Amino acid sequence: MFGVPDLDVRRYEIGVLDFATPPLRLAFAADFHAGPTTAPEILEAACSSLNTASPDVLLLGGDYVTLNALYIDPLIEQLAAVHAPRGRFAVLGNHDLWVDFQYIERRLERAGIQVLTNQNVRLAPPYDDVWVCGLDDHWSGRPNAEAAFAGADGIRILLMHQPSSVLDLRGERFDVAFCGHTHGGQIALPGGVPIIVPQGALSRRYVGGKYAMPGAGVLVVSRGVGCSTVPFRLNSMPDVVACTLTPIDSPPPAHGRLTVE
Numbered sequence: 001m002f003g004v005p006d007l008d009v010r011r012y013e014i015g016v017l018d019f020a021t022p023p024l025r026l027a028f029a030a031d032f033h034a035g036p037t038t039a040p041e042i043l044e045a046a047c048s049s050l051n052t053a054s055p056d057v058l059l060l061g062g063d064y065v066t067l068n069a070l071y072i073d074p075l076i077e078q079l080a081a082v083h084a085p086r087g088r089f090a091v092l093g094n095h096d097l098w099v100d101f102q103y104i105e106r107r108l109e110r111a112g113i114q115v116l117t118n119q120n121v122r123l124a125p126p127y128d129d130v131w132v133c134g135l136d137d138h139w140s141g142r143p144n145a146e147a148a149f150a151g152a153d154g155i156r157i158l159l160m161h162q163p164s165s166v167l168d169l170r171g172e173r174f175d176v177a178f179c180g181h182t183h184g185g186q187i188a189l190p191g192g193v194p195i196i197v198p199q200g201a202l203s204r205r206y207v208g209g210k211y212a213m214p215g216a217g218v219l220v221v222s223r224g225v226g227c228s229t230v231p232f233r234l235n236s237m238p239d240v241v242a243c244t245l246t247p248i249d250s251p252p253p254a255h256g257r258l259t260v261e
Contacts, residue, residue: 006237006238007042007045007046007049007225007237007238007239007240008223008237008238008239008240009049009053009239009240009241009242010222010239010240010241010242011241011242011243011244012210012220012241012242012243012244013243013244013246014176014218014243014244014245014246015245015246015247015248016155016175016176016217016218016245016246016248017129017130017155017245017246017247017248018129018155018247018248019247019248020247021126021127021129021247022126022247023244023245023246023247024056024057024086024127024130024244024245025053025054025055025056025057025242025243025244025245026055026056026057026058026059026157026178026241026242026243026244026245027050027053027055027057027058027059027082027084027240027241027242027243028058028059028060028061028178028220028222028240028241028243029046029050029059029060029061029180029222029224029225029240029241030060030061030062030063030093030161030178030179030180030181030222030224030225031061031062031063031093031180031181031183031222031224031225031226031228032046032063032064032065032075032224032225032226033063033064033065033066033095033224033225033226033227033228034064034065034066034071034072034074034075034226035065035066035067035068035071036066036067036231037066037226037227037228037229037230037231038066038225038226038227038231039231040074042225042226042238043074043075043078043225043226044078046225046238046240047075047078047079047081047082049240050082050240051081051082051083053240053242054083055082055084055242056084056085056086056127057084057086057087057088057089057123057132057157058082058084058087058088058089058113059089059090059132059157059159059178060079060088060089060090060091060108060113060159061090061091061093061159061160061161061178061179061180061181061222062090062091062092062093062094062095062096062137062161062180062181063093063094063095063096063161063180063181063224063226063228064093064095064096064104064108065095065096065099065104066095066226066228067099068099069096069099069100069101069103069104070103072103072104072107072108073107076107076108076111077111079108079111079113080111080112080113086123086124086127087114087121087123087132088112088113088114089113089114089115089116089121089132089134089159090108090113090114090115090116090134090159091115091116091117091134091135091136091137091159091160091161092104092105092115092117092136092137092141092161093137093161093162093180093181094137094139094140094141094161094162094181095228097137097140097141098140115134116132116133116134116148116159117134117136117141118134118135118136118142118143118144118145118147118148119133119134119147119148119150120132120133120134120148120149120150120151120152120156122152122154128154129154129155130154130155130157130245131149131151131152131154131155131156131157132157132159133148133149133152133156133157133158133159133174134148134159134160135148135158135159135160135165135168135169136148137160137161137162137165138160138161138162138164138165138167138168138200139162139164139199139200141161143165143168145168145169145170145172146170146172148172149172155175155245156173156174156175156176156217157174157175157176157177157178157245158174158175158176158177158178159177159178159179160177160178160179161179161180161181162179162180162181162182162198162200162202162203163179163181163182163200163202163203163205163206163219163221164200164201164202164203165179166202166213166216166219167201167202169216173215173216173217174213174216174217175216175217175218176217176218176220176243176245177213177216177217177218177219177220178220178222178241178243179219179220179221179222180221180222180223180224181198181200181203181224182194182197182198182200182203182204182206182207182208182221182223182224183197183198183223183224183227183228183233183236184207184208184223184224184236184237185197185207185236186224186227186228186230186233186234186236187230187232187233187234187235187236188234188235188236189235190235191235192208192235192236194207194236198228206219206221207221208221208222208223208236208239209221220241220243222239222240222241223236223237223238223239224238224239225238225239225240226238
């Protein structure tokens, strides 16, 4: 899979909402890696797919650039065009934090995309029992789960950069979490088994897909959009996620504490 790879739109339906709440459409993407390792065409395809998903809420999981913060400039125009009437939210990834991350934050905010660094936002009615909670990066940031979830006493959508961030939750629960960072290995064996994964204790265990987390909710891990370090993928197709949160027929059981062995 050399050159410009195809883009996969991975679709999920997850029942977490109150039975009286209408479905909530989310679109999620991470790891754009705008810069010399990623073809502009794949960035355009990803942003077009996000828009086509007609999300109520847009979620962005970090690593917008590689090597230089200025590479976000052409990307931000495309992200700004993604319509999401109930909010657009972002966290930063390790590659963003290695460059001028304040510039990246400013460009996102000016585009109407709110950066959630250890903080949360409550959605407007009829989704006012839903909070989007953003956690700083496990590897290069300063994650603070207590601050990220403060006051979020309903349904918690957790936005983070990488799977290993669940180790920073200190027992806090979530309903649905979204992250990237793994690239699905980017270079994998036939069948998608990654050869090498990015740094992180949980990067291989949760390399891409949907996972039930003990004592919490559902973790969705994207393979990401762009390329890091080397400018190609093998047996690991880039993706964006279209996820619909749906009502459940009866109240869910009380959450226990999140446990990761």
